[in-house]
Amino acid sequence: MRHHRALRFLHDFSSRLRFARITVVALSLTPMLLSGCAIMHHTQVGEIDSQAVLKGRRFEILISETGVNFDEAARVGKALTQHQQTRDDIGGVAGIISLFQMGPRTGNQVFSPMYADKAFDLIRKECPRGVVSGLVSIRETAKYPVVSGEIVKIIGYCRET
Amino acid sequence: MKIQTSKLLFSLGFMLLMGSQAGCVHLQSLSQSTIPSERTQMVRAEAYRFYFLMFNFNNDYVNDMAEQLANQCPKGHVKGVLTKHEGITYFPIIAHATRVEARGYCVAGQ
Amino acid sequence: MKFGNSILGRGPKALALGATLMWLGGCTHALHMVHEGDLSPSAKLGEARRVMAEGEQRVVMGFVGQTDYVDQARAKLEAQCRGGQITGIQSRYSTSHGFLSWTNRVRFQAYCVE
Incomplete structure (x- = not known):
């Protein structure tokens, strides 16, 4: 006992x-x-006018778009169900969708690639009458489960004239 | 079995032949600096590195690109530089290459 | 052709759902990089004119041997500003995904100072 x-x-x-x-x-x-997880994809540093960078005003432009990882979404969907047929169906649909998403990728897929075009005008707005220099262009991802923030960050310096 | 083996060998041979002719090229990054108004003389520099089995131990092959451009424009400035960074796949996993090309305009005495 | 109990064998609703998901999944893009070029200090942007040029390349299953579409886009940009300085160039490289193929796109937008 x-x-x-x-x-x-x-x-x-x-x-x-x-x-x-x-x-x-x-x-x-x-x-x-x-x-989330921060991933750096590309960084480029432009020409530097030392006076503008050392004595000018620093500005930062941050533009992001929500990215979706369909493969991860399918895996989460499969994990949420115990029904084998449903899992197979999810896998089948995910496989078919992936055939329509072929191509090189940086970060997760987005539904519009034009979201960063406005950076061009925003730089002008940050420094309408000065000298812009020391531009650093960064393409990064803030990764979360299934979704992500696809970020374009532009850092620059404005020296007012 | 013999038919399957010969089909596999044919497929591999075909892929090798196709890959070796040109390689599958994709753009990895690009940048463009201010393009000058004077665009008569173009200068170009290229750096190329072949990888076997994806092994690459340094990226020193791009270090002298600025010098290559400067040598072609000894008395001026090189402006309007378009830099293209390309990845080339000759055969998946086994044979790859990277090519960086920079082309710009030689502008005299500014 | 029998599909049994798979999603393809479960009637028009399943096919409609599948087609919708395919359509949604097929409209995806990847923005690889955006580069903001230098703004020439002497440029008078108040008098500058905006110029824009695009180049694209359709790729099927990855078989392509060149990236000339970038050079063509640059040539188009230069053609819009002959005799002037092109500064503040924003370069965007993206890919639009598709069925067993994709389209690489390069877009330049800049200021033309004449």
Whole structure:
């Protein structure tokens, strides 16, 4: 009897320990999952007028668009269901969609590639009458599960004349 | 089995032949600086690196591109530089290359 | 041709859903990079004229041997500002995805100072 109780106690204890370990891991990963992951794709530095950069006013233009990762969405969809036929269907649809999305990618796919064109006018607005120099163009991604922020960041310096 | 092997060999051979003729070229990045009003003399520099099995230990091959351009325009300025960074796939995984091309205009004495 | 119990075998609703998802998935693009070029200090942007040029290349299954569409876009940009200085050039490189093919696009927009 005591032997059985001891075994049951050990079994319960090891289950609770396993649950505690899973909870700790999940809690530690949650901030990482919620904060996203920053990925740098391209950076280019332009010509530098030292006077403009050292004595001028720094400005930053940030433009972003929501990107979607259809493969990740399919994986999440499959994980949310236990029905095998539904999983197969999701996999089939994801496969068919991927045939329509062939091509090189940087970050996740977006539904309009023109979102960064307004940076051209925004630079002019930041420095309408001065000298713009030290332009740094950055293409980066803030990655979250399934979606992402596809970001174009332009840093520059304006020296008023 | 023999038919499948010969089909596989034919497919691989075809891919190798097609890839070796030109390579599949894709643009990785580009930049364009201010284009001058005087555009009579064009200068060009190129850096090329072939990779075997994706191994690349340094990117020093692009270091002297500015010098190549300057040598073609010794008494002037090189302006309006278009820089193209291309990736070339001759055969997936096994044979790749990178080509960086910079072309601009030599403008005298500014 | 029998599709059994797969999504293709479950009637017009499933096909309509699939077609809609395909259509949605087929309108995707990738913006690879945007570069803002230098603005020439001597340029009087108040008197400048905006110019824009695009180049594109249709690629099927990745088989393409050149990137001449970039040079063609640059030539188009230069043609719009003969005799003037082209400054503040924004270069955008993107790809529009499609069925077993894609279209690479390059767009330049700039100020022409004459």
